[in-house]
Amino acid sequence: MDSVKVIAPFVFAGTVVLVIFLPKVLRYMVLRYRLRNFKGPRGLPILGNALQFGRDNAAYRKFIRHNAERFQENGSFLLYFGLLPVVFVYNAVDMEKILRNVKHDEKEFFYKMGLSPWLGDGLLLSAGSKWAARRKLLTPSLHFSILKKFLFVFNEQAQCLTEKICQLVDKPSVNLPPLISLCSLDVMSEIIIGLKLAAQEGGSSEYVEAVHRMSKIILERAMRPWCYSNFVFRQTPLGREHEECLRILHNTTKQVIHDRKLGIQEEGRKAVIIDDKSREVRKRRRLAFLDLLIEVQKQDPSLTDEGIQEEVDTFMFEGHDTVSTSLSMALYLIGRHPDVQKKIQKELEQVFGIDRERFVTSEDLQKLEYLSCVMKESQRLLTTVPTVGRTLKEDTRIGGIDVPKGTYISLSFHLLHRDPNEFPEPEKFDPDRFCPSNSEGRHNFAFIPFSAGHRNCIGQKFAIMEQKVILATILRKVEIKSLQEIAEMRFAAELVLRSVDGVKVTFTRRLLH
Numbered sequence: 001m002d003s004v005k006v007i008a009p010f011v012f013a014g015t016v017v018l019v020i021f022l023p024k025v026l027r028y029m030v031l032r033y034r035l036r037n038f039k040g041p042r043g044l045p046i047l048g049n050a051l052q053f054g055r056d057n058a059a060y061r062k063f064i065r066h067n068a069e070r071f072q073e074n075g076s077f078l079l080y081f082g083l084l085p086v087v088f089v090y091n092a093v094d095m096e097k098i099l100r101n102v103k104h105d106e107k108e109f110f111y112k113m114g115l116s117p118w119l120g121d122g123l124l125l126s127a128g129s130k131w132a133a134r135r136k137l138l139t140p141s142l143h144f145s146i147l148k149k150f151l152f153v154f155n156e157q158a159q160c161l162t163e164k165i166c167q168l169v170d171k172p173s174v175n176l177p178p179l180i181s182l183c184s185l186d187v188m189s190e191i192i193i194g195l196k197l198a199a200q201e202g203g204s205s206e207y208v209e210a211v212h213r214m215s216k217i218i219l220e221r222a223m224r225p226w227c228y229s230n231f232v233f234r235q236t237p238l239g240r241e242h243e244e245c246l247r248i249l250h251n252t253t254k255q256v257i258h259d260r261k262l263g264i265q266e267e268g269r270k271a272v273i274i275d276d277k278s279r280e281v282r283k284r285r286r287l288a289f290l291d292l293l294i295e296v297q298k299q300d301p302s303l304t305d306e307g308i309q310e311e312v313d314t315f316m317f318e319g320h321d322t323v324s325t326s327l328s329m330a331l332y333l334i335g336r337h338p339d340v341q342k343k344i345q346k347e348l349e350q351v352f353g354i355d356r357e358r359f360v361t362s363e364d365l366q367k368l369e370y371l372s373c374v375m376k377e378s379q380r381l382l383t384t385v386p387t388v389g390r391t392l393k394e395d396t397r398i399g400g401i402d403v404p405k406g407t408y409i410s411l412s413f414h415l416l417h418r419d420p421n422e423f424p425e426p427e428k429f430d431p432d433r434f435c436p437s438n439s440e441g442r443h444n445f446a447f448i449p450f451s452a453g454h455r456n457c458i459g460q461k462f463a464i465m466e467q468k469v470i471l472a473t474i475l476r477k478v479e480i481k482s483l484q485e486i487a488e489m490r491f492a493a494e495l496v497l498r499s500v501d502g503v504k505v506t507f508t509r510r511l512l513h
């Protein structure tokens with residue numbers, strides 16, 4: 001009788017655990033069984049392929065590239081991150097199938113684990129009706145007519161950056177990304193939060209450093225399946241560094257929002273009007289994106305302070321690091337290809353004559369067609385956002401095999417942009433691939449650095465405009481030479497692409513003809 005009393009609680013607890021976990025375990029077993037025919041490198045029973053990822057990000061990238069070539073015929077392969085199956089997709093047809101299907105919109109697992117603590121449920125991470133409402137609310141703030149008003153900010157900051165660069169002329173080596181990063185931070189802070197941060201004047205920023213550290217931490221965690229549990233992660237040095245970065249990032253934006261609200265109260269600023277028909281924002285003065293959110297909150301209190309914070313964090317992150325990486329890579333490639341640089345200079349002279357000072361206008365931007373091709377080819381070869389992820393919400397045929405609902409998909413733009421069928425000699429830097437006659441017949445989803453479908457990048461036009469202004473301003477005044485061969489560069493695919501050893505260049509002043 002006594003032994004029954006002792007055993008009973010254990011039997012009870014065991015039954016509860018079984019009832020809770022058995023369906024999950026069974027579902028997982030079915031998922032694995034259904035993926036059994038999907039091609040990929042063999043892994044170990046519990047660790048999966050984790051031990052093959054290598055010691056660092058560069059080794060991981062090499063491993064992925066190797067498998068991409070091995071399974072090029074399918075344009076997809078399967079890896080196990082510990083117990084978690086991840087299907088890598090890098091062919092345009094399957095990419096389109098997934099990105100066009102609204103059902104696969106939700107960003108789960110790696111996004112939630114990596115980015116949610118920082119960006120909350122902002123536009124990048126939200127889904128369903130919340131995402132749709134926010135996207136509708138935020139789209140007018142990036143309308144072309146609004147962007148034209150931001151041209152002034154792009155130009156001012158581009159000139160500030162060019163002045164800094166001119167001071168570095170003839171130095172034996174300059175590391176490019178920190179310079180560019182501060183410029184793009186100044187642009188974003190002025191446009192998004194209405195704050196003239198003047199990071200370029202100060203030389204460094206705690207915020208920028210925290211963004212970079214955070215990016216690294218998120219990817220390192222993803223490569224260590226034993227850190228997936230929040231409890232375990234918090235006990236590790238990486239987890240503690242994560243907490244510290246989060247504190248800096250959130251405190252910075254929280255303070256800015258607080259100050260801006262106070263400022264608006266004190267100044268009694270005029271309300272923003274959103275025209276329902278054109279979805280344009282009409283206003284008397286140049287407003288920051290944050291002002292729009294604060295005004296919307298007055299009319300619609302369902303947009304909480306937390307909601308504002310998550311959108312500000314999302315836009316600051318999405319708009320700053322991406323543009324600065326993309327620009328650094330474009331300048332790097334231009335600096336490696338003197339023939340391309342000469343053609344850009346010729347085009348700049350056709351548009352600006354010998355004027356190296358005047359601001360770039362929206363008419364100029366339209367005329368800079370070759371520069372557009374160069375920017376696209378840089379995005380193709382050194383894709384800023386190497387990969388995005390989705391979780392399948394219904395069974396989907398990928399690489400000729402039915403992949404079950406619930407599978408995590410890694411959509412690799414980096415690999416997609418190297419498809420030799422779409423881009424012959426994919427490792428060659430050739431901007432002419434993007435001239436209209438050479439682009440004919442290319443699959444719509446063969447080149448998608450800003451993603452595609454309804455969850456594409458909301459800031460695409462903003463990013464292109466900003467980069468073109470900055471490139472046209474710098475390259476009118478200086479010539480750039482990149483010191484490292486592309487084969488020598490060690491790239492790390494974090495949230496955005498990064499060069500581990502920086503991007504070393506020299507500048508010389510351009511002579512007037």
Ligand code: HEM
Nearest residue numbers: 123124318319322323326384385388450451457458459463
């Ligand atoms: C060269 C620069 C940029 C690149 C390469 C880029 C790329 C991307 C990509 C690939 C996505 C899809 C992410 C996913 O599906 O998980 C995305 C989404 C997003 N981007 Fe960008 N981006 C850039 C600049 C910007 C800028 C300047 C802004 C803001 C002004 C911005 C704001 C966003 C937002 C808010 C989303 C989420 C959109 C949604 O889910 O509705 N991005 N971007």
